Amino acid sequence: MSKAGLKIISDAMESLGLAYSFMRYDVADGEEAPDAYFVGEYEEAPPTDESGLQETTFLLTGFTRKSWLLLENAKEEISAYFAKVGGKTVIADNGSAVAIFYANSLVVPTEDAELKRIQINLDVKEWSVK
Numbered sequence: 001m002s003k004a005g006l007k008i009i010s011d012a013m014e015s016l017g018l019a020y021s022f023m024r025y026d027v028a029d030g031e032e033a034p035d036a037y038f039v040g041e042y043e044e045a046p047p048t049d050e051s052g053l054q055e056t057t058f059l060l061t062g063f064t065r066k067s068w069l070l071l072e073n074a075k076e077e078i079s080a081y082f083a084k085v086g087g088k089t090v091i092a093d094n095g096s097a098v099a100i101f102y103a104n105s106l107v108v109p110t111e112d113a114e115l116k117r118i119q120i121n122l123d124v125k126e127w128s129v130k
Helices: 005-017 068-082
Strands: 020-023 036-044 053-064 089-092 095-109 118-127
Touching: 005 020, 005 036, 005 053, 005 089, 005 095, 005 118, 020 118, 036 068, 053 068, 068 095, 068 118
Parallel strands: 020 036
Antiparallel strands: 036 053, 053 118, 089 095, 095 118
């Protein structure tokens, strides 16, 4: 996954007002953790042809100790932003094209009765210019 793709997702989460960090969410000393926050990671699929297409599944994992509704509302916002029809398409500064689509979500059980977790999967397609 390119840095341009990572930036698009980071910018989207910021514009939606959702607390987000790549790989790990840290709270600064003296600050309180947000009611809900998301951590991102990705898994790339091997290229299938020479078209320059790179396909990636981007996982947004949301956490809260408050109400499930916080995560469900965030899921709706993310789903709408990266809608299945149209998604979010961007031509990056380096000329590459990036398209990101909402794929699906699932509730992930935890061993902590108070901790709630949801996984939101985004399909990312990137075409590089070389």
